[in-house]
Amino acid sequence: DIQMTQSPSSLSASVGDRVTITCRASHSIGSYLNWYQQKPGKAPKLLIYAASSLQSGVPSRFSGSGSGTDFTLTISSLQPEDSATYYCQQSYSILWTFGQGTKVEIK
Amino acid sequence: EVQLVESGGGLVQPGGSLRLSCAASGLIFGTYWMSWVRQAPGRGLEWVANIKQDGSEKYYVDSVKGRFTISRDNVKNSLHLQMNSLRAEDTAVYYCARADYYANSGNFYYHLDVWGKGTTVTVSS
Numbered sequence: 001d002i003q004m005t006q007s008p009s010s011l012s013a014s015v016g017d018r019v020t021i022t023c024r025a026s027h028s029i030g031s032y033l034n035w036y037q038q039k040p041g042k043a044p045k046l047l048i049y050a051a052s053s054l055q056s057g058v059p060s061r062f063s064g065s066g067s068g069t070d071f072t073l074t075i076s077s078l079q080p081e082d083s084a085t086y087y088c089q090q091s092y093s094i095l096w097t098f099g100q101g102t103k104v105e106i107k
Numbered sequence: 108e109v110q111l112v113e114s115g116g117g118l119v120q121p122g123g124s125l126r127l128s129c130a131a132s133g134l135i136f137g138t139y140w141m142s143w144v145r146q147a148p149g150r151g152l153e154w155v156a157n158i159k160q161d162g163s164e165k166y167y168v169d170s171v172k173g174r175f176t177i178s179r180d181n182v183k184n185s186l187h188l189q190m191n192s193l194r195a196e197d198t199a200v201y202y203c204a205r206a207d208y209y210a211n212s213g214n215f216y217y218h219l220d221v222w223g224k225g226t227t228v229t230v231s232s
Binding site (some may be wrong): 001030031032033034036038043044045046050051053055085087089091094095096097098099100 | 142144151152153154157166167168169202209211214216217219220221222223224225
């Protein structure tokens, strides 16, 4: 199975800060990498698919990059509504896996 | 509007069974792969199972293989998860999700773009 490891596990940043979350795959997965945002008590929401494609309706301050084993989710200017947990997920293997999540808090 | 609504969750004893359902509307259900994803209390997301459009292919996370069965009814626009031999560690919110894809240079990049609100399964004596 392909393991997905996110870092950091949590972070605290101020409104307007640039925030970067990293996701590393245990095997090369090309660009088969998606990012989701989840707020407490809510279902996850798709942000980025195929490593760098922005899902329709998602603010342009969110962006994704990377390929192979190393990927990044960037929030260019953190907003209060971005307080959430973020997950990466690989769809390269027929057995999909998620990262363990990164909790983003607003200072 | 595309909508997925899960049902069938509840409290069940260890070793028991439960059948989850997901009612789909606003989409041509039979044209999509579908997935179940779960989240244990205070934990992260875990992919559980996928099923192909016509039900001919099914894939499961190792921890549920042989105990859970994913199925679908394309006439009734519904997805199901039959859960047998339930364990305490199966306690979670179970989400139904649509797997769409982005095609580029012959590659199909699947992602979960529509999610239900989830149904809660508690396995406890």
